[in-house]
Amino acid sequence: MITKPIIPLFIAVPVLLIVLVLYIFGVCRKSTKIRYKVLGIIRITIIIVLAFLSNLRIMDKKYDAQVEMKNLDVLFVVDTTISMWAQDYGGSHERMEGVQYDAANIIDELSGSNFGLIRFDNRSQILAPFTQDHESVKDAFSTIKEPDINYARGSSLNVCYDDLESLLLSSNQKDERLTILFFISDGEITDESTLRSFKELEDYVDAGAVLGYGTGTGGVMQYGSYGNYVKDPDTNKNAVSQINEDNLKQIASDLDIDYIHMNHYSNVAYLIESIKNGSSLSIEKSDSVSYEDTYYYYVIPLAIMLILELVLFVRKGKL
DSSP states (O other): OOEOOOOOOOOHHHHHHHHHHHHHHHHSSSSSSHHHHHHHHHHHHHHHHHHHHHHEEEEEEESOOEEESSSEEEEEEEESSSGGEEEETTEEEEEEHHHHHHHHHHHHHHHSSSSEEESSSSSEEEEEESHHHHHHHHHHHOOOOOTTTOOOOOOOSSSSSSHHHHHHHHHHHHHOOOOEEEEEEOOOOSSSSSOOOOOGGGGGGGGGEEEEEEOOSSSEEEEEEEEEEOTTTTTTSSEEEEEHHHHHHHHHHHHHOOOEEEESSHHHHHHHHHHHOOEEEEEEOOOSEEEOOOTTTHHHHHHHHHHHHHHHHHHOOOO
């Protein structure tokens, strides 16, 4: 059992307590019979408790739930070099903001699949091996933060190759499953390396796309809590990161998947719909933990109590 308060407790608790104290104070000052005062205090206490429990949003854990599963292994490979924080997605938003928003939509649309996540900058890291728990993959996306400017040492698209190959092979060892790949980057190579061929991985990928983020005009990059701009060491002016679509299209060609330039989720919607139509469904036991809301257990009696108070107010002209 877990709780996910709708209104933060540090706000809800004081407000509810203030309401309760003011009501009790007001009732005690009235010149009515004691039993009416007691009944009034009991009613408002019940309402306050039910309101607190409803706001607490208590959720029960469910294990081994029967769920609708797709025969898809969906792998995200995400460039997390500092250029992915350039501010030219959909206007002036950071590229990574767009990546996290778009990836969350893809995960929701392909719910029931297995999902995996690889990030790479100076090194590659598997943040999530293939799992049915899509919330844990979303959480893994949320852990992706802007790299330390002192840590950044240039961009290479080759860094992720070994981890990519490893998870693709893992997926291909499963019977009757389709492997979907979303390779996400701005295509920049700044460490003077040469883009290697991804052709040998083509047979392990059934569908997907290379998703390109950024613009030809480019965007500046801020870092740190003070919002400083990344500087070009040659000019000492604000560095500008531009998308390199040639590199991204080369990777897409090697893997025989689509290349899609992203400035809005709708750009990839057609492909997601095609993947959904090409998948098959089965009812299986999920290996993930799901949560079931129980707030309605408290909302219904709360509504009844509030209606009762309204009726009493209408009949007597007071609470």
